[in-house]
Amino acid sequence: MKKLVLLRHGESTWNQENRFTGWTDVDLTVKGIGEAKAAGQLLRSNGFNFDLAYTSVLKRAIRTLWLTLDEMDRMWTPIKLNWRLNERHYGALQGLNKAETARQYGDEQVLIWRRSYDTRPPEITTEDERYPGFDPRYSKMARNEIPLAESLKDTVERFLPYWNEIIAPQIRGGSNVIIVAHGNSLRALVKHLDQISDQDILNYNIPTGVPLIYELEENLKPIRNYYLGNAEQIEEAMHAVASQAKA
Numbered sequence: 001m002k003k004l005v006l007l008r009h010g011e012s013t014w015n016q017e018n019r020f021t022g023w024t025d026v027d028l029t030v031k032g033i034g035e036a037k038a039a040g041q042l043l044r045s046n047g048f049n050f051d052l053a054y055t056s057v058l059k060r061a062i063r064t065l066w067l068t069l070d071e072m073d074r075m076w077t078p079i080k081l082n083w084r085l086n087e088r089h090y091g092a093l094q095g096l097n098k099a100e101t102a103r104q105y106g107d108e109q110v111l112i113w114r115r116s117y118d119t120r121p122p123e124i125t126t127e128d129e130r131y132p133g134f135d136p137r138y139s140k141m142a143r144n145e146i147p148l149a150e151s152l153k154d155t156v157e158r159f160l161p162y163w164n165e166i167i168a169p170q171i172r173g174g175s176n177v178i179i180v181a182h183g184n185s186l187r188a189l190v191k192h193l194d195q196i197s198d199q200d201i202l203n204y205n206i207p208t209g210v211p212l213i214y215e216l217e218e219n220l221k222p223i224r225n226y227y228l229g230n231a232e233q234i235e236e237a238m239h240a241v242a243s244q245a246k247a
């Protein structure tokens, strides 16, 4: 049996302010730093060790990974960063407060933007200062890969090539892997691993800073998955994510 650990970054400043974040490169809050350290302690006390770590090119995920590995005294673990693990690009919603947006457009519309599988939020333009093409970290991306807004479907489509070609072969080859990423980029991976339907993924929410353990068969078919930590607190945190954008 193989094990894979997924970890959503700790609370970020824009999680705290309840703003749509996407590719905006905000940092962790003090609470988020604590969550990342707690995740490291939990992983350590449960005997986890990693040969390889994967994360996005966004600092809330990178720092969460550093803090986690530091708590495990494994800062020497090789880390691979890739934009394909980034949060879903939230287009023109990036920066807006979720509850205010729900007051303006209605709970139902905002739920569609947040959780429907294939509806994109409103797009930014290539002149917008939020356009990733202005950011040097994305300078090697092909222009047609640079998003103006992404649905979860778009996120699945750009995450999966990296999973299939880079991460999955490492796990099959025997490496113990942790992936530190984002609410929606991890929903994309979970949808693929567990073959969750386009409809059912709507109700699936991932809390910040809680390790999600997947036990996999040799061919990477999931056997079961579970969160490490206090079940009641985790349930509450998932519910809080789901209710963030109510008017």
Ligand SMILES: O=C(O)[C@@H](CO)OP(=O)(O)O
Pocket (backbone or CB within 6 Å): 015, 019, 020, 021, 022, 023, 087, 088, 090, 098, 114, 183, 184, 241, 244
């Ligand atoms: O703002 C975002 O980028 C994401 C994750 O924090 O939010 P949501 O859960 O609303 O998709």
